[in-house]
Amino acid sequence: MSLAPPRHAVPAQRAAQAPKPRRRRRSVGAKIMGGFGEILITLGVLGLLFVVWELWWTGIEAESDRQESLEEFYSSAPELPVTEQSTEGGTEDGPNPQDFEVCYTLPDGTEIGCAEHMRAATGPEDIMGITYAPRLGESWAAPIRHGVAAEQIDRGGVGHYTATQWPDEPGNFALAGHRNTNASMLGNQDALQIGDPIYVVSNDGMYVYQVRERHVVLPHQTEVLNPVPSQSGVEPEVGVLTFTTCHPMYSNRERLIHHAEIVDFIPLGGEAPADLAHHDRIADMFWVPEEEA
Numbered sequence: 416m417s418l419a420p421p422r423h424a425v426p427a428q429r430a431a432q433a434p435k436p437r438r439r440r441r442s443v444g445a446k447i448m449g450g451f452g453e454i455l456i457t458l459g460v461l462g463l464l465f466v467v468w469e470l471w472w473t474g475i476e477a478e479s480d481r482q483e484s485l486e487e488f489y490s491s492a493p494e495l496p497v498t499e500q501s502t503e504g505g506t507e508d509g510p511n512p513q514d515f516e517v518c519y520t521l522p523d524g525t526e527i528g529c530a531e532h533m534r535a536a537t538g539p540e541d542i543m544g545i546t547y548a549p550r551l552g553e554s555w556a557a558p559i560r561h562g563v564a565a566e567q568i569d570r571g572g573v574g575h576y577t578a579t580q581w582p583d584e585p586g587n588f589a590l591a592g593h594r595n596t597n598a599s600m601l602g603n604q605d606a607l608q609i610g611d612p613i614y615v616v617s618n619d620g621m622y623v624y625q626v627r628e629r630h631v632v633l634p635h636q637t638e639v640l641n642p643v644p645s646q647s648g649v650e651p652e653v654g655v656l657t658f659t660t661c662h663p664m665y666s667n668r669e670r671l672i673h674h675a676e677i678v679d680f681i682p683l684g685g686e687a688p689a690d691l692a693h694h695d696r697i698a699d700m701f702w703v704p705e706e707e708a
Contacts, residue, residue: 477598481571484558488542489696492618495684510702512685515620518583521653527680530583532618537561544617546573546590549690550607556694557600559615563591571598573658579640582615582622582677585651586642594660594671601660604671613656613675614691620682621701624656624675631662631669639672653677 495511515528536543543559558572567574573592580586592601607613607626615622632639639657643649654677662671681687687701697703 474598477571484542492700510686512682515682528620530581530619547614550611569597587655589640589657591659604660607673623679625678626675628674630672644674
């Protein structure tokens with residue numbers, strides 16, 4: 416019987432070891448391309464972070480600004496006296512419309528009050544008023560500032576084109592807002608339908624509009640801001656409110672336009688429209704029936 420060699424024994428002849436492959440040196444061109452690829456990856460990550468910042472973080476900041484602006488505006492609203500109306504069961508608080516100065520009259524005889532307070536609120540920190548569009552959301556309310564630069568529309572609201580008219584005169588009260596960033600105040604402007612109400616509330620009262628037109632234009636087609644939109648040299652007879660924002664979504668290639676015509680004016684202390692009654696601070700300036708509050 417033969418004995419197996421111990422495990423630690425060294426065989427008489429070692430198998431020849433295969434030579435190690437030589438490492439190929441990268442060419443200068445390959446190194447350049449590799450570095451370029453790394454730069455592109457880094458730029459891609461930075462670009463993604465910028466998009467997150469622009470769409471998400473600016474929205475958080477602007478929404479905070481919007482809430483502060485709403486509180487500031489209503490905190491400065493004039494206090495209104497409360498009157499009582501007689502009813503079959505006794506008395507209850509009722510509307511108490513305040514006297515107002517009439518600036519012009521619509522063809523149907525509706526009197527439009529002067530916007531003295533709005534016209535005075537043109538400073539960089541001033542809030543001219545608040546616009547409400549129920550179709551754009553139950554809690555949708557956009558502070559209005561005078562101007563359409565970043566310092567006005569980046570703060571969670573809309574801006575007034577300074578060369579356009581005011582709500583208390585015939586002509587075009589034109590407003591602009593972001594669609595995709597800075598709280599996206601006009602992000603779903605496309606949801607507006609013909610006949611929808613839009614309200615502008617100021618310390619002068621409430622200006623009531625109804626949407627009449629919707630169209631898309633190129634950025635250079637500024638005639639939509641004319642006193643009579645899209646017409647030149649025509650004297651306006653009624654007031655128009657214009658919403659403008661970028662179009663389509665996530666692009667500034669075009670502009671989405673909605674025109675609304677003024678149909679009424681509600682003085683301070685008058686009865687608030689039913690579709691605004693759920694906004695807490697509306698009752699600070701207008702009468703809201705208890706069942707609607």
